[in-house]
Amino acid sequence: MITSLQPRRIKEGRIFRNMTQVDLAEALGISKQAISQYETGVITPTPEILSSMASLLDFPLAYFSKPYTQDILTPVFFRKRKTTPKKLTERYKTYIGWMTEIYSYIEEYIHLPELRLLTAEKVGYLPSEIAEIATKLRRHWGLGDGPISNLTLLLENNGILISKVDLDPSKADACSVFFTSPTTEKRPMIFLTSGTTAVRSRRDLAHELGHQVLHSWMDKEEFNKNEEIVEREAETFASYFLMPEAAMRRECYTVSNINSLFLLKSRWGASAQSILYHLSETGCLSESMIERLKNQFYRKGWRKHEPGDDDLPQEKPELIKDAITMLVDHHVKTPEEILDDLSMPADDVAALCGTAPNFFVRSKIINKPKLCLIK
Numbered sequence: 394m395i396t397s398l399q400p401r402r403i404k405e406g407r408i409f410r411n412m413t414q415v416d417l418a419e420a421l422g423i424s425k426q427a428i429s430q431y432e433t434g435v436i437t438p439t440p441e442i443l444s445s446m447a448s449l450l451d452f453p454l455a456y457f458s459k460p461y462t463q464d465i466l467t468p469v470f471f472r473k474r475k476t477t478p479k480k481l482t483e484r485y486k487t488y489i490g491w492m493t494e495i496y497s498y499i500e501e502y503i504h505l506p507e508l509r510l511l512t513a514e515k516v517g518y519l520p521s522e523i524a525e526i527a528t529k530l531r532r533h534w535g536l537g538d539g540p541i542s543n544l545t546l547l548l549e550n551n552g553i554l555i556s557k558v559d560l561d562p563s564k565a566d567a568c569s570v571f572f573t574s575p576t577t578e579k580r581p582m583i584f585l586t587s588g589t590t591a592v593r594s595r596r597d598l599a600h601e602l603g604h605q606v607l608h609s610w611m612d613k614e615e616f617n618k619n620e621e622i623v624e625r626e627a628e629t630f631a632s633y634f635l636m637p638e639a640a641m642r643r644e645c646y647t648v649s650n651i652n653s654l655f656l657l658k659s660r661w662g663a664s665a666q667s668i669l670y671h672l673s674e675t676g677c678l679s680e681s682m683i684e685r686l687k688n689q690f691y692r693k694g695w696r697k698h699e700p701g702d703d704d705l706p707q708e709k710p711e712l713i714k715d716a717i718t719m720l721v722d723h724h725v726k727t728p729e730e731i732l733d734d735l736s737m738p739a740d741d742v743a744a745l746c747g748t749a750p751n752f753f754v755r756s757k758i759i760n761k762p763k764l765c766l767i768k
Contacts, residue, residue: 397458397460398434398437398438398443398457398458399457399458399459399460400431400433401432401461402456402457402458402459403428403431403432403438403446403457404432405487406446406450406452406456406457407428407432408480408483408484409450409484409487410450410451411480412450414429414432417446417450420449421442421445421446421449423442443457451738452738453732453736453737453738455733455736456736456737456738459736461490462493462494462497465486465489467570467571467609467611467612467613468570468608468611468612468613468616468617469482469485469486469489469568469569469570470568470569470570470601470604470605470608470616470623470627471485471566481560484560485558485560485568485584488556488558488584488745489568489582489584491735491737491741491745492554492582492584492713492745493572493582494735494737495713495735495742495745495746496554496582496713498731498734499713499716499717499720502720502725503716503719503720505552505578505712505716506549506550506552506712507552508551508552508553508578508579508580508581509533509534509551510530510551510552510553510581510606511526511529511530511533512605512606512607512609512610513526513606513607516615516619516622516623517622518607518626518629520629520633520674523626523629523630523633524633524637526606526607526630527630527633527634527637528637530634531634531637534551538639538640539640540661540662541635541662542662543708544595544598544599544635544662544708545598545710545711546708546711548583548602549710549711549712552580553580553581553602553605554580554581554582554583554712554713555583555584555585555598555710555712556582556584556585556710556713556745556746556747557584557585557586557587557594557709557710557744557747558585558586558587558744558745559586559587559588559744560586560587566586566597567583567584567586567598567600567601568583568584568601569581569582569583569584569601569602570582571605571609581601581605581609583598583601583602583605585597585598590702590703590705591662591702591705591706591707591708592662592663592664592667592705593664593702594707594708595635595662595663595708596631596635596663596664596667598708599630599631599634599635600627600628600630600631601627602630602631603626603627603628603629603630603631603634604623604627606630607623607626607627608623608626608627611623629674632667632674635661635663636661636668636671638675638677641672641675641677642675642677645672645677645678648672648678648682648686650686651665651686651689651690654668654669654686655700658701659704659705662705664699664702665690665695665699665701666690666695666696666699669686669687669690709747713745713746713747714746714747717731717746717748717752718748728753728754729753731753732754739753739754
């Protein structure tokens with residue numbers, strides 16, 4: 394009998410591989426009721442069934458007996474949470490749990506950058522208050538009012554953990570959580586979906602940063618009660634942080650037609666529509682000009698995709714990848730040892746860490762023995 398089995402891990406692995414209890418039961422040749430009882434801990438699968446399950450789900454066998462060191466006690470801020478399917482939110486939570494374990498593992502060997510974040514504690518911010526907070530954070534990080542060339546690198550340099558995960562961006566958006574642990578330093582974690590445009594990814598990142606600055610003090614009850622308000626506030630923060638009002642007032646005179654908006658897009662790394670909306674909210678353009686430009690966008694069908702979306706370079710998280718690579722390059726651990734220690738699927742760990750897909754499954758080269766003639 395496997396006494397250390399963690400029943401929740403079975404459900405976690407099944408949902409992560411997008412399988413129902415019926416799917417898994419049929420694949421294993423057992424009943425749906427048996428799967429349900431495995432997942433609730435009523436009965437324990439035989440070693441043979443558990444081995445088949447691990448192979449089928451493509452998980453290390455050790456994963457199912459891996460203890461939970463902590464639960465997510467703070468809110469998970471999901472962008473567009475109401476339209477995100479429950480299965481995808483569960484998969485996101487699995488990613489969060491894994492990244493928590495990866496981060497704790499890295500912290501045993503490497504000091505990551507100090508967290509330098511300003512936070513506020515309020516519900517119901519005025520736009521002017523959010524603008525002031527965004528400006529204070531920019532100054533805290535040594536920024537003026539100009540464009541941010543690489544937002545991902547900026548956040549990582551200031552101690553925020555970022556990962557891109559392989560989820561459908563049409564069904565799941567970014568999310569973030571303020572990670573707490575008794576053994577490691579508290580840090581925000583931001584998860585982005587891969588496959589989005591550079592401008593959307595930057596916007597998602599700024600939105601989640603807004604949650605961490607404005608709302609990281611909330612518990613789950615407070616967040617659920619004020620969800621619509623905090624989403625609007627995070628969007629407002631994203632606009633003011635990416636495009637400071639003072640700079641927009643200096644540059645709005647250049648906006649005379651739709652082409653001039655796209656020039657600002659390439660300069661500020663934000664979508665033309667978000668720039669137009671921000672100029673409208675801050676009163677930098679006349680209402681007649683705003684309406685004329687909005688109508689042009691609608692007529693051209695640019696509400697979801699607009700010209701230049703693929704022209705800006707993608708930003709890639711580097712912090713976790715660099716830390717993992719450092720462990721290997723300095724011979725502290727081999728990729729195989731790291732994977733064994735973490736007991737997670739190799740492809741998914743590589744994606745979370747931002748390494749090459751085959752980083753943790755390098756084939757071990759065994760050299761032939763050297764033969765010498767006896768004289």
